[in-house]
Amino acid sequence: MRMDRWFRSRFPEVTQGRVQKMLRKGEIRLDGGRAKADTRVAAGQQVRVPPIAPAEKAHRKPQARAVTYSEEEASALRDLIIHHDDEVLVINKPAGLAVQGGSGISRHLDGMLPALMFDAEEPPRLVHRLDRDTSGVLVLARTRQAAQWLTRAFRNRDTVKTYWAICIGAPRPAEGTIDVPLLKEGGHFGERVEAVPEGGQRAITQYMTVAAASKRAAWLAMRPVTGRTHQLRVHATEIGHPIIGDGKYGGAEAHPGGFDRNLHLHARRLELRRPNGRILDVSAHPSEHMLAAMDLLGFDINDIAADIIWPEV
Numbered sequence: 001m002r003m004d005r006w007f008r009s010r011f012p013e014v015t016q017g018r019v020q021k022m023l024r025k026g027e028i029r030l031d032g033g034r035a036k037a038d039t040r041v042a043a044g045q046q047v048r049v050p051p052i053a054p055a056e057k058a059h060r061k062p063q064a065r066a067v068t069y070s071e072e073e074a075s076a077l078r079d080l081i082i083h084h085d086d087e088v089l090v091i092n093k094p095a096g097l098a099v100q101g102g103s104g105i106s107r108h109l110d111g112m113l114p115a116l117m118f119d120a121e122e123p124p125r126l127v128h129r130l131d132r133d134t135s136g137v138l139v140l141a142r143t144r145q146a147a148q149w150l151t152r153a154f155r156n157r158d159t160v161k162t163y164w165a166i167c168i169g170a171p172r173p174a175e176g177t178i179d180v181p182l183l184k185e186g187g188h189f190g191e192r193v194e195a196v197p198e199g200g201q202r203a204i205t206q207y208m209t210v211a212a213a214s215k216r217a218a219w220l221a222m223r224p225v226t227g228r229t230h231q232l233r234v235h236a237t238e239i240g241h242p243i244i245g246d247g248k249y250g251g252a253e254a255h256p257g258g259f260d261r262n263l264h265l266h267a268r269r270l271e272l273r274r275p276n277g278r279i280l281d282v283s284a285h286p287s288e289h290m291l292a293a294m295d296l297l298g299f300d301i302n303d304i305a306a307d308i309i310w311p312e313v
Contacts, residue, residue: 003030004037004201006047014052016201017185022050024199037199069107074115081116083282087146088139089116089124090270092284095135095262099126109138116140128154131230133245135287136163136267149275154227159272162308163222163232164286166264166293167241168253170212171220177313178205178235182228192248193230195238203228205235208308213297217244217256221268221308232265244293258296260289 001009007019007028022028023037029048030039041047069077083090093099098108113123124140127150141147153159181200182193194200204225212218218241224231236243242250245263255261269283286294286301294301 001041002037003028003035003039003041003047006041007049011049011052015184017183020183020199037201069112069115074112077109077112077115082137082284083280084118085142087142087274088150088280089142090282090284091116091138091140093130093135093138093267095133095287095289098132099129099138105132113140127151128227130267131233131263131265133263134163134265134267135290136284137161137270137282138267139270150272153272157225157227159270160310161224161267162269162310163224164210164266164268164290165220165222165232165236165243166259166290166297167218167220167236167243168250168256169241170215170218171207171209171239171241174209174212175207178207178239179203180235180238182231182234184229191229193228193234195234201228202226203231203235204313205232206310206313210303211297211299213299217293217297219294219297219299223308223310225313233263245289259293262287262289264290264293266290 003023004016004019008014008016019028020037023035026034027050028035030041031045077091080091080093081089082092093109098105100110101108110126117123120142124142125147127139127141127147130136130138139150141150180195180203181198182203183196183200184191184193206223206225208221210219210221220236222232222236230249233243233246233249237246237249242254243263243265244254244256244259245261246254246265266286267284268286269281271279271281273279291301
C-alpha cells in the first residue's frame with residue numbers, strides 16, 4: 001500500500017495535506033529512512049509515526065444531521081432525475097446545492113435522499129461527489145450491491161466524465177493534457193487545493209476547446225482522468241484560464257463584467273460499464289447561468305463537437 005494511504009487508513013483524523021507535510025519534513029520514516037507519499041509499505045517494515053497533536057486526534061468529521069424538507073422541496077428534487085432504473089438514479093444537481101453537510105451547511109442532498117426512495121426499501125446512497133457550486137450529473141445507488149460496483153467504478157477510474165466549463169481567454173494549444181500534482185490544505189475559509197511541483201497527489205486533466213469567442217472566453221470540454229478535490233478549477237487556473245465565477249482560485253479575473261457570478265462548471269456527461277456489460281451513458285442539461293453565458297458569447301449548445309470522444313491516456 002502507498003505510504004500516504006497506509007497512514008490515512010490508520011489515522012483518518014489526519015488530513016492528506018498534513019500527511020504530505022510530515023513526509024516532506026521527514027517526520028514519517030520507513031525503516032529509519034525518509035519516505036514519499038507513493039513509497040510502498042510492505043508487511044514486516046517499520047513505520048515511525050510522529051506525535052499527533054491533540055487537536056488532530058480530537059478532530060472528527062461532523063455527523064450528518066437530519067434535514068427537514070417540505071413536500072414541495074421533495075417534488076423539486078424528484079424533478080431533477082434524468083435517469084431511473086432498479087439500481088441507479090441520476091440527477092442533474094443544480095449549482096448551489098451541497099451534496100453533503102458540513103460547517104454552515106444546513107440544507108444538503110444527503111439529508112434529502114429519503115425523498116428519492118420510491119419503491120425501494122431504503123434511501124439511495126451517494127457514491128461520488130460534486131462541488132457545491134458545480135452543476136450536473138450526480139449518480140446515486142439504489143441498492144447496496146449497486147453502491148459496491150459503482151464505488152469500484154469511480155475508485156478504479158472505470159468511468160469517463162466530461163465537464164463543460166466557460167473559462168477566461170482561449171487556451172493555447174486548443175487541446176491537451178494537464179498533468180500537475182495537487183496538494184490539499186485546510187484553512188480558515190474551507191479546504192483549498194494548490195498546484196505543486198512535487199509532494200502532491202498526481203492529477204491529470206484532458207481538455208478540448210469546443211468554441212472560443214476571440215480571446216475573451218472559451219467553452220472547454222474537460223475530462224478529469226484522476227478525481228482530486230477542485231481538480232478542474234485548479235488546473236484551469238494553472239494554465240492561465242480560470243473558470244468564470246471561480247473567485248476562489250481565479251481571483252478578480254474570474255468575475256468579468258456581464259456574467260453571472262456563479263461558477264461556470266457543469267458535469268455534462270458520465271459513461272460507465274455496468275457489471276452486466278451494458279453501458280450507462282447519461283447527460284445533463286446545463287444550468288441557466290451557463291446557458292446565458294453561452295448565448296452572450298455566441299456559442300451553440302447544439303454543437304455536436306461538445307460531446308467529446310476522449311483519447312486514451
